[in-house]
Amino acid sequence: MGVFGALNAAVSGLSAQAFALENISGNIANAATVGYKRLDTSFSDLVGGGKGAQPGQIAGTVSANSRATNGLQGDxxxxxxxxxxxxxxxxxxxxxxxxxxxxxxxxxxxxxxxxxxxxxxxxxxxxxxxxxxxxxxxxxxxxxxxxxxxxxxxxxxxxxxxxPAVTTDRIRYEGNLPTTPQTSNQLGGGDELLDATLTKASTGAAPDAAAAGQTVGVDAINAADEVAFLNTSIAGEAITVYNSSGTPVNVQMRWAKTFEDNGTQPDTWSLYYLSDSAATGANPKWTKVSDAQFDSSAGNGGQMLVPANDAMTITGLAVDGEVVGDMTLDFGTGALTQFSDSNGSAKISKLTQNGYPSGDLAGISxxxxxxxxxxxxxxxxxxxxxxxxxxxxxxxxxxxxxxxxxxxxxxxxxxxxxxxxxxxxxxxxSSNTDIADEFSKLIVTQQAYSANTRIVSSGDQMLQEAINMIR
Structure with missing residues (x-):
């Protein structure tokens, strides 16, 4: 049975190497396949002969099995x-x-x-x-x-x-107002305060109650008085907000200093926004939001005292006929200050709002x-x-x-x-197949297959010799 056993082992070797070749070919074919996990080949020997001591056993056949590499990541x-x-x-x-x-x-x-x-x-x-x-x-x-x-x-x-669109109902406003604003009037040698001729009388309304010696900013600036207003105020920047239909509304703001600290009353500023850019004559063009007061004393210099809750409310905000509605102007805790600034301008560090217009899907990521x-x-x-x-x-x-x-x-x-x-x-x-490694396996597999064919050829010759003995 020795020659037949050898032939049987050689045939199993041929079959196993052919199985390995099939895995190698599949790996090479999928070298460019996204996410492919190669199949390696494991060989197991099948022991021949009887049971008992090692000398009683003889070489047996071989089997081939695929081994997954699912856990090996590709590049x-x-x-x-x-x-x-x-x-x-x-x-x-x-x-x-x-x-x-x-x-x-x-x-x-x-x-x-x-x-x-x-x-x-x-x-x-x-x-x-x-x-x-x-x-x-x-x-x-x-x-x-x-x-x-x-x-x-x-x-x-x-x-x-x-x-859908979301209406803006809050503006976050942080920055610093200069102790001495460099308005056009102040640069020309005049006072840095809001022009004293701009009173509520220009709109036919009664003035606000004021502390002794304090000049109170007007509730609205008529179009006819705009030049005087612009000359005695500084820019507070602008922001785009959105109404319920998603229409963008540009809100321009200006600060006017309306009272200088006299030792008993703090510095006072008034905030305005451009409510009607097309207004003419006696029609209101800039609308006052509210006053802010700052302590310029050494112990608490530059800190905002009023409003105490660090927020102003703009009631019924509307610009050029576009109604937005009530809005909160949030300054944050200690985030709006009054400190000396060499440029004499408002330095706004944060100006954001929480509304947005409607939008179509543009992309996925x-x-x-x-x-x-x-x-x-x-x-x-x-x-x-x-x-x-x-x-x-x-x-x-x-x-x-x-x-x-x-x-x-x-x-x-x-x-x-x-x-x-x-x-x-x-x-x-990418595939976790390594082309160079697969070609190395291919060479080894080819050589092993060729060697097994030599066993079959030698076994055939030996059987021929045995048959010739009978003749």
């Missing part, structure tokens, strides 16, 4: 597509395959699969599908709390509806937190879904299916929510 390559994504570290995307269409709408298999292939793009139905035809799954994000809603991944569908983020034409962004990542206790035992996806097996265990890996946007994981 992450840069991409220009915003919806492409790769996993840096362990983990798998949760996907489902397409089962068909009903009335032009995609229906799904309902069977969760797992993949590292991240070349996802948005289809006509607003779903993210990769190059193998698998649809990405995730969990929706609550737009108010920014937390994930629910615990079960679902097919991601991107809502491309218009986001992946955040560093692994969330799907929508960008809109109005400059806003919104987190839509958190992309699900899962891991497995026995990922090497996942069963391969077409398109670089895997199915759960009893040996792999059930998916575990969360993974150590991190999703990276605009990246694609």
């Amino acid at each position: 992450l390559q840069q991409s220009q597509v915003d919806t492409y994504m790769g996993i840096n570290g362990g983990g798998y995307f949760v996907v489902q395959g397409k089962a068909g269409e009903v009335d032009g709408r995609t229906i799904f298999s309902g069977n969760d699969l797992y993949t590292r292939r991240g070349d996802f793009e948005v289809d006509k139905e607003g779903r993210l599908v990769n190059g193998a035809g698998y649809y990405l799954m995730g969990q929706p994000i609550d737009p108010v709390t920014k937390n994930v809603s629910g615990s079960v991944p679902q097919i991601i569908t991107i809502d491309n509806s218009v986001i 992946i955040s560093e937190a692994g969330r799907l983020v929508a960008s809109y034409s109005n400059g806003r962004t919104r987190e839509l879904h958190e992309i699900s990542l899962v891991s497995f206790s026995g990922e090497a035992w996942l069963e391969r299916v077409d398109g670089g996806a895997f199915e759960v097996t009893p040996e792999s265990g059930e998916p575990i929510a969360g993974a150590q890996g991190r999703i990276v946007g605009k990246r694609l994981e």
